[in-house]
Amino acid sequence: MTPEERELRRALEGRSGDPSPQFRARLTAAFDEGRPASGLMQAVAMVAVIAITLGTVGVLLMSRGVRHVPQGGPSSAPRYTVVASLMAAKGKPLRACFAMALPEPPIGCGGVEVANIDVHSVPGTKTYQNGTVGTPIVKLVGRWDGHVFWLTEAPQATSLKQTEPQPITQSPPPTSKETPGQVVEELKRDARDLEARGIVLISFGPVDDGVSVTVAVADDKTVQYLYEHYGRVYVKGWLQPLDAPPSPLPTPTVVPPTESNLPTTVQLSGASGDVVWAHVYGPPCSTIGACPNGSTLFRSTDRGSHWEQRSVPYARGRIDFSFVNATEGWFSGLSQVSTCSGNPFQVGSVELWHTGNGAATWEQVPVVSWQEAHGTEYAQCKESLSFIDQAHGFLSAWDDNHPSTIYRTLDGGRTWEGKTLPDPPDFKRNPGGFTLRLGPVRKTGNALYVVASGKQQGSLPDRQYVYGSTDGGTTWTWLTKVPSRYVVMVTESRWLQLLAPGQSMETTNAGQQWHAYASDFNSDTPVGGPQILFGDSKIGYAEGRGALQRTVDGGLHWSRITTPAVPAVKSPPDPKVLIARGCSGPAFDTTPLALSPNYEIHPAPGWTDTHNIGPTESRMLQLIAPATYGDMPTQITFHVFSGSALIQYGPKVTARTIAAEWGTTQYGHSREAVVTTPADCSVASEAAAVYGYSDGSEAGYRFFLIHKGLLYAIWMSGTGGISDKAIQDALRMIGSIVWTS
Amino acid sequence: VSEDQAAGRLQRAKAGDGRAFEELLSPALDPAFRLAMTMLKDRGAAEDAVQDAALKAWRKLGSFRAGSELRPWFLAIVANECRSARRTRWWGVIRFGELPPRVAPEDRSAELVDLDAALDRLPQQHLLALTLYYHLDLPIEEVARVLACSVGAARVRIHRALAALRPGIALEADA
Numbered sequence: 001m002t003p004e005e006r007e008l009r010r011a012l013e014g015r016s017g018d019p020s021p022q023f024r025a026r027l028t029a030a031f032d033e034g035r036p037a038s039g040l041m042q043a044v045a046m047v048a049v050i051a052i053t054l055g056t057v058g059v060l061l062m063s064r065g066v067r068h069v070p071q072g073g074p075s076s077a078p079r080y081t082v083v084a085s086l087m088a089a090k091g092k093p094l095r096a097c098f099a100m101a102l103p104e105p106p107i108g109c110g111g112v113e114v115a116n117i118d119v120h121s122v123p124g125t126k127t128y129q130n131g132t133v134g135t136p137i138v139k140l141v142g143r144w145d146g147h148v149f150w151l152t153e154a155p156q157a158t159s160l161k162q163t164e165p166q167p168i169t170q171s172p173p174p175t176s177k178e179t180p181g182q183v184v185e186e187l188k189r190d191a192r193d194l195e196a197r198g199i200v201l202i203s204f205g206p207v208d209d210g211v212s213v214t215v216a217v218a219d220d221k222t223v224q225y226l227y228e229h230y231g232r233v234y235v236k237g238w239l240q241p242l243d244a245p246p247s248p249l250p251t252p253t254v255v256p257p258t259e260s261n262l263p264t265t266v267q268l269s270g271a272s273g274d275v276v277w278a279h280v281y282g283p284p285c286s287t288i289g290a291c292p293n294g295s296t297l298f299r300s301t302d303r304g305s306h307w308e309q310r311s312v313p314y315a316r317g318r319i320d321f322s323f324v325n326a327t328e329g330w331f332s333g334l335s336q337v338s339t340c341s342g343n344p345f346q347v348g349s350v351e352l353w354h355t356g357n358g359a360a361t362w363e364q365v366p367v368v369s370w371q372e373a374h375g376t377e378y379a380q381c382k383e384s385l386s387f388i389d390q391a392h393g394f395l396s397a398w399d400d401n402h403p404s405t406i407y408r409t410l411d412g413g414r415t416w417e418g419k420t421l422p423d424p425p426d427f428k429r430n431p432g433g434f435t436l437r438l439g440p441v442r443k444t445g446n447a448l449y450v451v452a453s454g455k456q457q458g459s460l461p462d463r464q465y466v467y468g469s470t471d472g473g474t475t476w477t478w479l480t481k482v483p484s485r486y487v488v489m490v491t492e493s494r495w496l497q498l499l500a501p502g503q504s505m506e507t508t509n510a511g512q513q514w515h516a517y518a519s520d521f522n523s524d525t526p527v528g529g530p531q532i533l534f535g536d537s538k539i540g541y542a543e544g545r546g547a548l549q550r551t552v553d554g555g556l557h558w559s560r561i562t563t564p565a566v567p568a569v570k571s572p573p574d575p576k577v578l579i580a581r582g583c584s585g586p587a588f589d590t591t592p593l594a595l596s597p598n599y600e601i602h603p604a605p606g607w608t609d610t611h612n613i614g615p616t617e618s619r620m621l622q623l624i625a626p627a628t629y630g631d632m633p634t635q636i637t638f639h640v641f642s643g644s645a646l647i648q649y650g651p652k653v654t655a656r657t658i659a660a661e662w663g664t665t666q667y668g669h670s671r672e673a674v675v676t677t678p679a680d681c682s683v684a685s686e687a688a689a690v691y692g693y694s695d696g697s698e699a700g701y702r703f704f705l706i707h708k709g710l711l712y713a714i715w716m717s718g719t720g721g722i723s724d725k726a727i728q729d730a731l732r733m734i735g736s737i738v739w740t741s
Numbered sequence: 742v743s744e745d746q747a748a749g750r751l752q753r754a755k756a757g758d759g760r761a762f763e764e765l766l767s768p769a770l771d772p773a774f775r776l777a778m779t780m781l782k783d784r785g786a787a788e789d790a791v792q793d794a795a796l797k798a799w800r801k802l803g804s805f806r807a808g809s810e811l812r813p814w815f816l817a818i819v820a821n822e823c824r825s826a827r828r829t830r831w832w833g834v835i836r837f838g839e840l841p842p843r844v845a846p847e848d849r850s851a852e853l854v855d856l857d858a859a860l861d862r863l864p865q866q867h868l869l870a871l872t873l874y875y876h877l878d879l880p881i882e883e884v885a886r887v888l889a890c891s892v893g894a895a896r897v898r899i900h901r902a903l904a905a906l907r908p909g910i911a912l913e914a915d916a
Contacts, residue, residue: 005875008906011856012876015782019774023788027770027795031759192792608862624862 018400021434021455077143077150080217080239083158084111084140086119090131094119096140096149098202098214098238112200112216112239116142116151123157144217144239146198183211183230190229199225202238214238266543266563270323271535276300277323278307278548278564295319297359298564301326304541304550307564310359320385322393327358330365330393330413332385350382350395352413365413374418380405384440387413388448394473396438396450401431404438404452408473424465424478427456436465441473444489444534448473453485466511480511487511488532490540496555498532498542506555521549521558748807755802762799769812770795772877773819779872780823780865790822797822813879813886820869820887859906867902874899 019027087109088094094117097109119125124136138155187194187204194201200216210232215222218237226233267279278298298307313331323329333351352365380397387393391412397405403420410417421436429435436454443449448469456463466487468479482497483505489495497505497514498521506517521542534540534555542549542558549558607623753761773794777787798805798818805814860868873884874895885895 007856008871009875011860012779012872014857015779015860016775016876017778017784017787018771019788019791020784023774023791024770026788027792028763030792030796031763031799 020400021437025455077145079141079152079242080144080149081139081141081242082149082239083137085109085135085137086114086117086122086125086140086155087132087134088119094133097134111202112144112149113147114140114142114149114151117155122155141242146217147195147200149216149239183233186230187211187213197225198222204233210234212236217241266531266548267321268531268533268541268543268548269321270325270329271533271539271541272325273535274301274303275323275326276304276533276535276541277321277329279312279319279321280564296564297321299326299358300564303539303552304548304561307562309564311362312359313353313362313364320383322385322387324387324389328356328387328390329359330354330385330387331362332395350416354412367413368415370416373415382407384438386440386442388441388443392472394441394448394450396440398435398437400435402435403429404436406438406441406450406473406476419473419476421452421467421476422478424463424481426481427454427463427465439485442489445492446470447492449479449489450476451482451485451487482511483514486532488534488540490534490554491537494537494554496532498555517555519556519558521551521555744808751802751805751807754799762802765811766795766798766815769815772812772879773816775877776816776819776869776872777823779876780820780868782861791819794819794822810883810886813883816873816877816879816887817889823869824865856906863902863906866898867905870895870898870902871906 082096084096084098086094087097093113094115095109095111096114098111119133119135122135122138125133126135127133135155137158139158140149140151140155141153142149142151144150184204187201191201199222202214202216204211204213211230212234213226213230214236215226215238217239218235223235226235268276269279270277276299278300280296280298295312297310297312299310300307320332321329322332331353350367350370352367353362354365355362380399380402382395382397384396385393386395391410393409393413395407395416397407397418403423405418405420407416407418409415421438423429423436427436434455436452439451439453441448441450450467451464452467453464464482464485464487466479466482467476469476482495484497484499486499487495487497493508493510495507495511496517496519497503498517498519500522501520502516504517504519504521505514507514531543532540533542538552538554540551540555541561542551548561548563550561551558603623747765750761750765754765770791774787774791777790777794778784781787781790794815798815801818805811860871863871870884870888873879873887874881879887881892881895884899885892888895888898890898
């Protein structure tokens, strides 16, 4: 093997990774749910039906010029109709297209899968060079089986103005527990699960006090489910009922009103006496520059009734924190070993900060280089920082291929020593994800505990164990198996598993026997378990989806407490990230790049063409900024959407309309914020609108131009933000566009 | 696993037995995930791509011939999913997730960083060819099956990918 080949293999290995145990479990669960609707079966059914029909009514259909088959699909299902175009990318299923801008040539569309139709039989059907087949706008009628729209009539030509989806009005939904942005995130996360339930999401986005959701069919079951799981969602159905029975109004589940501006995630620490600390992600820090890590830190000295904001240090990587009392605490930035596979080239560093004055100020701890101290034999993902006093702290580390490790410091975090954990008797570690992943080390009484979980080869589901140490973490011993990894130690002998009423369990002999526990605790977290922390044998705190609960009787009764947050700010809040700088600028004296026959651009010095554009994509050019802008590349990508501006937004569309639309539907900004922040300007005498967006680690700008009926979208993005110089150069490049026709 | 066992497993999977399909897919899962990670450089996106590919493979299992090799067939589906994932990103909310770790000088050599950046810029079809051959270590015949081309054409593609990655790089596709 040549040095170059070795280098290439290392570079590829560095990008790669092995599937995590969690992913394997998810995949197994997906398989357990059964095979998804088979395209082949539909094809077979269609072929069979076509054969039968051609023998009977084929002549009639052919005489109408439409080889449509009014058979197949669920015969008892209600009928629906929609106005849309039909489209199928090469090798992909045919879909009824929801109104979205499409690239030219199109590469398929979003919508619902359609069966029972020969798309080529629809008048005006066009086959593009990339193999995509598309029809004009037509009216469709068919039956909906929860996954596929089975056409029962031949498509009929209709007018363009009928393409707007007609919403079904539902009763007012209950108040949501989360912010619209949080609900949007949950919908994104749950889209596949919802589809498995026959709830096909067509589009969704935040509105003033909730989230607007368009689903394929808004029947009562669907609406009820969405109300119960997402709170204030305004449900619209895309397919309109023809002869479906009237939908009874769903009965909204009453959701306890909570703070209107709940954060995305809250980490808890330092529960002792009346003190508890909360590290809050999400609003108000979902904007550039508002908080160092996109997060804020709060301290309560009255058991969570009132909170005061404290400072946080700037940390990179995975952020974790640990407090031992009201004044002493640590923050860690754990450089992520991206694959957690034990790759020897990705050691991963540990950055640590310490405060002794209640997070008024922070000082960085001079941690001895991890590579120097521990070598590079293999790296592991480090997480779950946990200190138990001023000197003693722990970090958990794991990967897919090696024994899990608990690192311990005896000097406040400067040096760390690792101990690998032995396998429990009924667990055999194997490479490829069959290893144990550790939670945080917790001190209860005089003992230390850590919960470990992992998948065993050929066995489901995950197994969970508790390890303990009675010598301050010098040695660790496997103690017992536990029913889930959401076990919390209240005392050395009394442990709880708190999930939901009827699911909670208790042991009073350190896990030897478990019994049902009549706690009223109800997790706000639908997937996984809550984060629970006990300060003593009576007082405990729990977090789920950003909402906090507290018990003062050892876990039997729980009540909501105030979740710390500061008033939300409209984004982008920092004038430096606004784009109102004027969009015109001088052309650079470099060789122009042709974007299309219609225009060209002069790249700024140092910007390079990635050549990473597929022939069928809307993107016309992608440029990477020079490294001088920082250690992460800034990208600028030019997209052209042929004819889509008028189709999607109507004849009165302006660049500002589109900017506002994108800002609200895609990034959760309030319409007011978006409308006031984009700066109208012109690019090469064309009206344009732009807006900046930011969302924690992501930030960018979108520019919208309409030129001769075409929508041009120009997108800038940079991980962690975009430097001011990059913005200026990009603006000048955009200003350098020369329209040639 | 004997041929009879494999055939039985395939038959059960075709009949909708999820456990049988998982067993069938299991040997190809790790290389498939590595392929997706290398192509997409994002764990979440890779998981989505592999899961979607797995479900598609299950749906399409009826067209899979008994006695054929499942791995190249499945890897081709995964590669398609990765291409689709990259194409459709524009329409979704683009998330970078956690900040990637800053590359400390002692962690990786400058050359490796340069090469990684070059891989970032490489067209997908080139990256796919290099991943199959140099990372997954597939025999050239299997690379050809995934790429749906002849063995000779696969060699040419790898050669072109190397040339695009770094002109003059001293590697041979038929090593």
